[in-house]
Amino acid sequence: MWSTTKKCPRLGQWNGRRHSSRSDTLSISELRKPDNLARLAVVLGSALVVTAMVFLFGPTMPYRVGEAYPYDLRVRVAFEVVNTARTAQLRTEIAEMQNGAIAEPVQAESPLIDHYKTGFVLVEREQPVTPEKFALLQAENRAYVASLPWTTHFSRAAALLLIVLLLTGVLVLYAVRFQKPLASSMSQVVGVCVIAITTVGCSLLLSPPPWQAMLVPLTVMAMVLTIAYNPPFALLISFSLALVINVTLGIRLVHFLVQMAGLATAVLMLRDLRTRTRPVEVGLIAGLAYLAMNTAAGILTQQSTNLILTDGCRYLIWGVLAGFILSGTIPWIERIFGIVTDVSLLELSDNSHPLLQELIKRAPGTYTHSMTVATLAESAADAIQANSLLVRVGCYYHDIGKMMKPHYFIENQNGKNRHDELEPALSTLVIIGHVKDGMALARQYNLPKPISDFIQQHHGTTLVEYFYREALRLQECSPQTAADLEFVFRYPGPKPQSREAGILMLADAVESASRALHLPTPSSIRKLVHDLMMKRLLDGQFDESNLTLTELAKIEESLCKSLIAVYHHRIKYPACDEPRSQAG
Numbered sequence: 001m002w003s004t005t006k007k008c009p010r011l012g013q014w015n016g017r018r019h020s021s022r023s024d025t026l027s028i029s030e031l032r033k034p035d036n037l038a039r040l041a042v043v044l045g046s047a048l049v050v051t052a053m054v055f056l057f058g059p060t061m062p063y064r065v066g067e068a069y070p071y072d073l074r075v076r077v078a079f080e081v082v083n084t085a086r087t088a089q090l091r092t093e094i095a096e097m098q099n100g101a102i103a104e105p106v107q108a109e110s111p112l113i114d115h116y117k118t119g120f121v122l123v124e125r126e127q128p129v130t131p132e133k134f135a136l137l138q139a140e141n142r143a144y145v146a147s148l149p150w151t152t153h154f155s156r157a158a159a160l161l162l163i164v165l166l167l168t169g170v171l172v173l174y175a176v177r178f179q180k181p182l183a184s185s186m187s188q189v190v191g192v193c194v195i196a197i198t199t200v201g202c203s204l205l206l207s208p209p210p211w212q213a214m215l216v217p218l219t220v221m222a223m224v225l226t227i228a229y230n231p232p233f234a235l236l237i238s239f240s241l242a243l244v245i246n247v248t249l250g251i252r253l254v255h256f257l258v259q260m261a262g263l264a265t266a267v268l269m270l271r272d273l274r275t276r277t278r279p280v281e282v283g284l285i286a287g288l289a290y291l292a293m294n295t296a297a298g299i300l301t302q303q304s305t306n307l308i309l310t311d312g313c314r315y316l317i318w319g320v321l322a323g324f325i326l327s328g329t330i331p332w333i334e335r336i337f338g339i340v341t342d343v344s345l346l347e348l349s350d351n352s353h354p355l356l357q358e359l360i361k362r363a364p365g366t367y368t369h370s371m372t373v374a375t376l377a378e379s380a381a382d383a384i385q386a387n388s389l390l391v392r393v394g395c396y397y398h399d400i401g402k403m404m405k406p407h408y409f410i411e412n413q414n415g416k417n418r419h420d421e422l423e424p425a426l427s428t429l430v431i432i433g434h435v436k437d438g439m440a441l442a443r444q445y446n447l448p449k450p451i452s453d454f455i456q457q458h459h460g461t462t463l464v465e466y467f468y469r470e471a472l473r474l475q476e477c478s479p480q481t482a483a484d485l486e487f488v489f490r491y492p493g494p495k496p497q498s499r500e501a502g503i504l505m506l507a508d509a510v511e512s513a514s515r516a517l518h519l520p521t522p523s524s525i526r527k528l529v530h531d532l533m534m535k536r537l538l539d540g541q542f543d544e545s546n547l548t549l550t551e552l553a554k555i556e557e558s559l560c561k562s563l564i565a566v567y568h569h570r571i572k573y574p575a576c577d578e579p580r581s582q583a584g
Contacts, residue, residue: 039189040172046193047168050200051161054248057204059156061141062250063123064209065134066307073123073133079143080115081136087111116140128304163247167240179233191228191337195221196241203245214249215259215315218242219286219322222263223279226270227330228337238263254297261293262286262319274342276327283323290315340448345393348451355400355445362403365411369511370396376562377507381500383558384551391500394454397447398504401438401455405430411515424471428464428489435459435491457501458508460541461493495544502545503555506533510559520567526560 123133175183182188199221203214225234246256266286291312298308359367374395381388406412408430419427442452468489496502509532533556
């Protein structure tokens, strides 16, 4: 097996990129770049929009009917309210006295008004809020908000802005440190900002009683970000937005715990999205988590059984509804974020796909090669815990461009080689052209971007070595001319941008080269795989793939085992003896 310690002299030749912790730090000079400043401006603008939304929505009244609180609910500012019940009763009594019998109540010129002074207890502690008391609390809250000076509103706006900016700063630092593709893409930054603003807006609009359905947009957002990025990032944004919403609505800590219990469950359970009903199942599980945490919180805060059951059933329904919404929007999510879920990958892996059927008809040799490469690459991806399903499906489609000129590729030829009649440079154009043809077919058949990336990157910027050597032999070039000529015989790239694309590059190379082995013994296969991997490593093909040397060693070992299994020896069966003639 390839080892970094035994191959130090050869690895010393590599002048490619080496991972360093210094590359993960954010320097001031990098922040001053126009692209980075533009992305930071988008994030800052989104933070200001969220702050404006939460400021204009409040301050809200954090109380609701049926809930008991561990403190007295007192009047913060004196107010008055019309006692409608007592006024109606008084009008009826006046009408009875005037007519001597019950008649239609007459309108009194001055209704009865109740005055409440500052400090008056509206609801005693540990007593549930009744509908009548809730109406008083609403009137008191309106009076309190109206009495606030502009300095208080300004202070509240500044506090909300500080909270939003601090949470935004944490998210930015996390993205720069652990989500570099997101941090370096303007479209993805805009997409995340739009999701955050939409989630906050919908949560605030759906928060008023009796529905209190802010859990629906929060749960949908958490699952969408889990699919588009990863669970840690989704958890961090879910925590941040839930905190902002709870601060805005003045909700108690126990309700925040209920929200985080369901959101964390939804994020952590949404792993293998292989069926379109999986989001509904995850939504149901998240709803049960909401229900369980709400029950525990209700018991600890001594809420009534009726309130606990009502809230628990409501939260369960919101979790399931979020699952249904996500299930119906998966195709849009894939298109907006440029991702592909396991559901779509399984659909693309079906051999009845029109593009694979065309490949079978036009280039059966290429189809067989692609299936073999998929087997090799899938095992290698499992060895380093990469996305094996994505690699397998990418292998199915990586050479679809060959069907446009199938007989120019050796696996589809039947004895006659058409390149014998062409110049090396022209042959190279035909060979390299299968990448461009593959991208055109990918656009025609609407293949997802992650799959088309495999088509474009599986050769990187490698050299079409056979025809390059042939051109050197025919032209007898000098070393300087050979260096200039090398550029013409290289694929346009780009280099593999992901671990999965790097795995495909190696699997494709070793499968093709192994066909030329005269005697495919285990030792010759191991030497072939190691040499091909080292050639691409020294050529810098893995510089942008995030593959480490340890992972390359595991990939090499996996490819060796898989190829040895493909070319295993079989026992030669003895020839059948001629049947003996029997004497009559």
